[in-house]
Amino acid sequence: MEKGVGLVELLVGLACSSILFLALYQFYQVSAVTHQEMREAWYCMQSLRQASIQLNADLVQCGLLLPQDLKIAVQGSELFIAGVPVTSENPGISISLTNPAPYYALINSSVQGVAILDTVDIDNDSHADFWAGLGILSESGPCVVDHNYSRGLANKSIPLTCAIMPVQGNRAVPAIHYELKGDGLYRNNQLLAEAVVLFHPTISGNDLTLHMRSRYHGTEKELSLSTPIQ
Amino acid sequence: MEQKRNSLYPPLSNDQGFILAFVLMLLTVILGLTMASASITIYHMKSSNAFYRIIKDQLFAPQGATMPSTTNKLLGAPEGWDHICFSTRLTECSTSAMQSYSWRVALREQFPDCTQGTTRIAQRPHIIIIIDDSVTMATSSGQDFLDDALFAKWTAGGISHICDICEIEDTYTNADGTYFKGRWGNSYQRAPALGSLTGAMSAWTKALSYARSLFESLGLCEVSLMSTSQGVIHPFTIDLQKILEGVDGMYPASGSAPLSEALYNATTLFPSQCVSSKHIILVTAGVPIKDGHLPSWLKDFDNDGNAKDTACEGEGSHCLDDVSSYARSLGINVHIIGPDTAYLRSVAIKGGGQYMPEREILVPEQMLVTQPMVVRNDQELILKNFRARLDPPWLKTDKCQFYRPSVISPLSLVSCPNLSLNGLTHDLATTQTDLYCTTSSDQLLKVTMPEHSLTWLMTGIGGEVCLRGERVITGPNRLGIISCIGQGPQILWQHKGTCVDASDSMAYISNGPTMHAYNLENGTALAQFEVNHTIHVVRYDPCTGGVFAGTSDGLVYLFNNRLELVGIINTTTDNAIMEIRPFSRRKSRSATACCRAATRSPCG
Numbered sequence: 001m002e003k004g005v006g007l008v009e010l011l012v013g014l015a016c017s018s019i020l021f022l023a024l025y026q027f028y029q030v031s032a033v034t035h036q037e038m039r040e041a042w043y044c045m046q047s048l049r050q051a052s053i054q055l056n057a058d059l060v061q062c063g064l065l066l067p068q069d070l071k072i073a074v075q076g077s078e079l080f081i082a083g084v085p086v087t088s089e090n091p092g093i094s095i096s097l098t099n100p101a102p103y104y105a106l107i108n109s110s111v112q113g114v115a116i117l118d119t120v121d122i123d124n125d126s127h128a129d130f131w132a133g134l135g136i137l138s139e140s141g142p143c144v145v146d147h148n149y150s151r152g153l154a155n156k157s158i159p160l161t162c163a164i165m166p167v168q169g170n171r172a173v174p175a176i177h178y179e180l181k182g183d184g185l186y187r188n189n190q191l192l193a194e195a196v197v198l199f200h201p202t203i204s205g206n207d208l209t210l211h212m213r214s215r216y217h218g219t220e221k222e223l224s225l226s227t228p229i230q
Numbered sequence: 231m232e233q234k235r236n237s238l239y240p241p242l243s244n245d246q247g248f249i250l251a252f253v254l255m256l257l258t259v260i261l262g263l264t265m266a267s268a269s270i271t272i273y274h275m276k277s278s279n280a281f282y283r284i285i286k287d288q289l290f291a292p293q294g295a296t297m298p299s300t301t302n303k304l305l306g307a308p309e310g311w312d313h314i315c316f317s318t319r320l321t322e323c324s325t326s327a328m329q330s331y332s333w334r335v336a337l338r339e340q341f342p343d344c345t346q347g348t349t350r351i352a353q354r355p356h357i358i359i360i361i362d363d364s365v366t367m368a369t370s371s372g373q374d375f376l377d378d379a380l381f382a383k384w385t386a387g388g389i390s391h392i393c394d395i396c397e398i399e400d401t402y403t404n405a406d407g408t409y410f411k412g413r414w415g416n417s418y419q420r421a422p423a424l425g426s427l428t429g430a431m432s433a434w435t436k437a438l439s440y441a442r443s444l445f446e447s448l449g450l451c452e453v454s455l456m457s458t459s460q461g462v463i464h465p466f467t468i469d470l471q472k473i474l475e476g477v478d479g480m481y482p483a484s485g486s487a488p489l490s491e492a493l494y495n496a497t498t499l500f501p502s503q504c505v506s507s508k509h510i511i512l513v514t515a516g517v518p519i520k521d522g523h524l525p526s527w528l529k530d531f532d533n534d535g536n537a538k539d540t541a542c543e544g545e546g547s548h549c550l551d552d553v554s555s556y557a558r559s560l561g562i563n564v565h566i567i568g569p570d571t572a573y574l575r576s577v578a579i580k581g582g583g584q585y586m587p588e589r590e591i592l593v594p595e596q597m598l599v600t601q602p603m604v605v606r607n608d609q610e611l612i613l614k615n616f617r618a619r620l621d622p623p624w625l626k627t628d629k630c631q632f633y634r635p636s637v638i639s640p641l642s643l644v645s646c647p648n649l650s651l652n653g654l655t656h657d658l659a660t661t662q663t664d665l666y667c668t669t670s671s672d673q674l675l676k677v678t679m680p681e682h683s684l685t686w687l688m689t690g691i692g693g694e695v696c697l698r699g700e701r702v703i704t705g706p707n708r709l710g711i712i713s714c715i716g717q718g719p720q721i722l723w724q725h726k727g728t729c730v731d732a733s734d735s736m737a738y739i740s741n742g743p744t745m746h747a748y749n750l751e752n753g754t755a756l757a758q759f760e761v762n763h764t765i766h767v768v769r770y771d772p773c774t775g776g777v778f779a780g781t782s783d784g785l786v787y788l789f790n791n792r793l794e795l796v797g798i799i800n801t802t803t804d805n806a807i808m809e810i811r812p813f814s815r816r817k818s819r820s821a822t823a824c825c826r827a828a829t830r831s832p833c834g
Contacts, residue, residue, distance in 0.1 A: 100318035
């Protein structure tokens with residue numbers, strides 16, 4: 001007598017395959033969620049890494065060839081690190097073969113949000129060392145160069161945004177300006193790390209501590225850096 | 231019923247076949263390990279190679295390329311640092327791939343020593359020099375002038391020995407007096423005979439020649455000058471030039487020689503404080519005239535029962551040894567310079583002193599360092615003064631050339647082999663290999679530091695010393711002369727002045743209230759400015775090119791390098807400006823002006 005597949009056998013086989021498919025789907029679900037979480041965490045960490053690498057690079061050269069009493073300033077969530085950032089138009093601070101360091105500019109006058117410097121080329125390398133979006137450190141405190149400033153060696157009148165305007169006779173040095181905005185952390189008014197939602201620099205004694213948090217969808221990552229101010 | 235199945239291809243191995251299998255497995259394991267080791271080795275080699283390339287690119291010149299070139303550049307002093315003392319040394323190291331810089335502060339010049347060594351010893355020997363200026367000193371000493379030696383007959387009339395080498399034919403006259411050769415003097419400057427003594431040289435010249443060289447070496451001593459006829463000519467001073475000028479201004483013409491009276495008076499002149507030892511040096515022919523008018527208890531103080539221990543209106547009083555004994559009882563040593571007679575020797579012995587005293591028993595014994603240590607290429611050289619004379623133990627003098635300015639042409643140098651180091655270290659300046667130093671006795675010496683040898687010594691050149699390229703600017707010396715010395719050595723030019731400083735091309739010299747600018751190469755005058763106040767210090771700022779002049783009444787004048795007035799600063803003090811140190815502050819010229827308080831300690 002020929003034997004076929006029975007109902008019981010069919011049901012058992014269907015149940016087994018269903019269980020197998022459910023298990024596979026569950027495995028896929030877990031994998032997909034894990035992948036999503038890892039991607040978000042990677043994105044957060046990438047933002048923090050991007051910020052920390054740039055901060056470290058700027059802090060390494062903090063105050064190089066500049067007055068050592070004008071190195072770092074913190075104003076709320078804004079951080080100012082003395083130095084000239086390297087760009088396509090400026091090779092950064094360079095050693096002058098005529099004048100000894102430290103290099104700085106003097107505030108000749110300061111009226112109505114505009115400071116007039118004695119020079120905008122502090123290291124005599126024929127490159128303007130101040131431009132829009134850059135920070136300025138002076139003995140009166142930190143400032144930010146307004147976006148309407150036209151960069152140039154001849155333009156020594158610099159519109160500033162400051163809590164306290166620098167006064168005549170103050171020394172001023174260019175500074176790299178970090179600021180947290182709604183869409184991320186900005187460096188010299190250029191977006192540096194978009195997932196950063198918290199940027200909290202503090203100076204305690206001889207140490208600068210940076211606390212950063214990044215968020216992407218529901219994932220948050222935090223990072224704290226501490227560096228001595230020499 | 232179960233049926234046993236037989237393989238169509240039965241294995242070839244029997245029990246021994248397992249050995250083959252094991253061998254194959256072992257070989258496989260060994261092969262695996264070998265390949266793993268090779269992989270690790272290759273990985274490390276690649277890693278090392280990559281690391282080597284990184285290091286090579288950073289630190290080594292590429293193969294075939296030139297080695298790194300290093301250039302040094304001297305910049306101005308950093309902000310807030312003294313422009314004169316400090317500079318910035320920028321070292322640039324370049325390869326084809328990389329440039330590196332090092333930037334450090336370097337010492338440009340030592341800070342000048344405002345307090346001279348003579349004032350650093352609170353307890354100083356006090357010496358009174360009594361010179362017998364009676365006519366007996368003008369009589370013959372029994373010796374002739376040395377034929378080839380140089381002598382000077384000063385305007386006052388006295389004759390002094392200058393040097394054993396003479397550059398003039400017979401005579402040469404200038405404002406100081408008449409210089410003559412000994413051979414000429416033996417014919418035309420003969421002293422009158424005294425008894426059997428018939429030599430051309432007078433007792434005055436013989437005694438003063440010895441005494442003068444002794445007086446020149448009495449550094450760190452307070453010296454007073456007396457004559458038997460005039461009493462005190464100059465009170466106690468550490469300025470030996472004043473003493474020497476006083477000696478040169480004397481002439482033996484007095485008809486009296488109250489030797490014991492002068493010695494007695496001298497015993498009362500020593501101060502009670504700041505005295506480490508007391509000496510009286512009596513320069514005499516040993517013939518008292520109109521002498522002996524002393525208290526009766528003193529006339530025979532040595533109890534020798536000499537009948538001549540009494541006052542005499544002519545020659546003959548014998549009280550000198552009694553007063554000498556009395557001086558010794560007071561702790562004063564009496565020394566004698568004069569003819570070698572038994573009487574004068576006994577006076578020296580009774581006075582606890584020496585006949586023809588040596589400088590070593592007069593000057594302080596202690597070692598004194600008056601200038602900072604010189605450090606060059608791991609060498610630490612200290613210019614020690616011992617017994618009031620520059621005498622560093624490491625200095626070799628056997629190859630030294632000695633010079634003095636010619637009396638005919640002061641810019642020419644005359645070799646003078648009988649000179650020796652004299653005076654305390656006054657100022658110094660160094661190059662990488664040479665050290666230039668002046669002494670308080672107006673000597674300029676050059677030391678080659680690697681060999682520790684004294685290369686040359688020039689007398690008559692003294693004061694502060696500064697180096698500008700190949701030029702050595704020194705002055706003012708004790709006569710107020712500022713000199714510029716070139717390599718050779720040669721004197722390039724001389725000018726009268728009280729203060730000096732120099733740039734690389736100009737010398738700025740003040741003379742009283744006048745500032746002068748001279749060409750450094752040839753000494754020609756370029757500019758001058760009258761400030762109407764006595765200038766006390768001149769400083770050139772090598773960073774800004776400005777010139778500062780501090781006056782004796784507290785003003786600071788600022789000039790540019792062409793000596794054009796830039797400004798005047800009133801320091802609101804009436805004291806003299808002793809030192810000016812320029813520096814920059816917030817890109818503006820600043821200066822620190824120092825003055826000395828009027829009050830002094832009792833011992834100076």
